[in-house]
Amino acid sequence: MKVLAVANQKGGVGKTSTTVNLGAGLALAGHRVLVVDLDPQAQAGTALGVNLSGEDQLARSLGWALQARMQNMRIDLPTIMFNRGELLEDWDGGGTLHLLAGEESTMSAAQDLIHKKGYQATPVLRRMLMEIEDAFDFVVIDTPPAVSSLAATALAAADHVLTVCYPEYSTLKGAVAIRGTVGYVKDRTGGECDPQYLGAVLNRSSAPSMMKAQEVNIRNGVIEAGLYPFVTDIRKDDRISGSYAYGEPAVLRFANHAPGKQYARLMGEVLTRIDQPVEKWETPEPIATGASDE
Ligand SMILES: Nc1ncnc2c1ncn2[C@@H]1O[C@H](COP(=O)(O)OP(=O)(O)O)[C@@H](O)[C@H]1O
Numbered sequence: 001m002k003v004l005a006v007a008n009q010k011g012g013v014g015k016t017s018t019t020v021n022l023g024a025g026l027a028l029a030g031h032r033v034l035v036v037d038l039d040p041q042a043q044a045g046t047a048l049g050v051n052l053s054g055e056d057q058l059a060r061s062l063g064w065a066l067q068a069r070m071q072n073m074r075i076d077l078p079t080i081m082f083n084r085g086e087l088l089e090d091w092d093g094g095g096t097l098h099l100l101a102g103e104e105s106t107m108s109a110a111q112d113l114i115h116k117k118g119y120q121a122t123p124v125l126r127r128m129l130m131e132i133e134d135a136f137d138f139v140v141i142d143t144p145p146a147v148s149s150l151a152a153t154a155l156a157a158a159d160h161v162l163t164v165c166y167p168e169y170s171t172l173k174g175a176v177a178i179r180g181t182v183g184y185v186k187d188r189t190g191g192e193c194d195p196q197y198l199g200a201v202l203n204r205s206s207a208p209s210m211m212k213a214q215e216v217n218i219r220n221g222v223i224e225a226g227l228y229p230f231v232t233d234i235r236k237d238d239r240i241s242g243s244y245a246y247g248e249p250a251v252l253r254f255a256n257h258a259p260g261k262q263y264a265r266l267m268g269e270v271l272t273r274i275d276q277p278v279e280k281w282e283t284p285e286p287i288a289t290g291a292s293d294e
C-alpha cells in the first residue's frame with residue numbers, strides 16, 4: 001500500500017479536486033483505492049457523493065474514529081468506510097473505491113485533541129492505516145488548507161506528498177512551505193514517519209498560447225523553486241468544478257474528454273515518480289519569458 005497526501009496551506013488551489021480525481025483515476029485503472037478526507041470542510045466526501053449528517057452517520061466519520069483511537073479505543077476502519085464502487089460500475093477494470101468521510105464538528109474536535117497532544121500524536125492516522133495495508137493499493141489523503149495538527153497528521157501518514165499550485169503567487173509560497181514541512185516530519189515523529197516529497201500539480205492552467213505573463217512567471221517559479229512540477233498540468237475546465245455537484249469526479253464523468261485524459265496522464269507520472277529516484281523525474285521545460293504578454 002502506498003499512501004499519498006495532497007497538501008498546500010492555501011485554500012482553493014485544487015487539493016480536493018486533485019485528491020478525488022487521482023483516487024478515482026487509480027481505481028479506474030484497476031487499483032484498490034481508499035480516499036481519506038482529513039479536511040473539516042469534508043469536500044472530498046461531497047465530490048464522491050457522500051455527505052454525513054445525523055447522529056448515526058457521525059459515528060461513521062473519520063473525525064470520530066480519530067478521537068476514539070486517541071482515547072485508546074479499538075477502531076475497525078472498514079466498518080466505517082463508504083464503498084463508492086457504484087461510481088465505477090460503468091467500467092470493469094477490477095478496481096475498488098472506498099472513502100473515509102469527514103464531517104466538520106467531529107474533525108475539528110479531533111484536530112483539537114491532536115493539537116493538545118503535540119507532534120507525538122500525529123502518527124495516529126498512519127497507525128490506523130497500517131492495520132489495513134493489505135486491503136488497499138493506494139490511499140489518497142485530502143488535507144485542510146492551513147498549518148494545523150490535521151495537516152501534520154496527513155503528512156505523517158503519507159509515503160509521498162503532492163502539492164498543488166494554480167496561477168497565483170500565494171499558491172507557490174504555500175507549496176514551498178509544504179515542501180519544507182515534509183522534511184521535518186521524520187524528526188518530529190521520532191523517526192516513525194518518513195514522507196517523501198513527490199512534486200507539484202499545476203492546476204487551472206491555461207493553454208500555452210493563452211498564458212499571460214503572470215502565469216508564465218509562476219509556472220517558471222514552480223520549476224525554479226525546486227517544486228518539481230509534473231509535465232502534465234490540469235487545465236482550467238468547468239467540467240472539473242461542475243463534477244463536484246454531481247458527486248462524481250471528472251476523471252470518471254469525462255473519462256474520454258480532456259479532464260479525464262489529463263488526470264490519467266498525471267496519474268501515470270505520479271506512479272512513475274513513486275518508483276524512481278528524484279534525479280530521474282521528468283519536469284516541464286521553463287517557458288521563455290517575453291514570448292507572451294498581458
Ligand atoms: N482545473 C480546474 N478547473 C476548473 N475549476 C477547478 C479546477 N480545479 C479546481 N477547481 C474548482 O476550484 C474550487 C477549489 O478547488 P478545490 O479542489 O476545492 O481546492 P482546495 O481543496 O485546495 O480548496 C472548486 O470549486 C473546484 O471545483
Ligand SMILES: [Mg+2]
Nearest residue numbers: 015016039043
Ligand atoms: Mg479542499
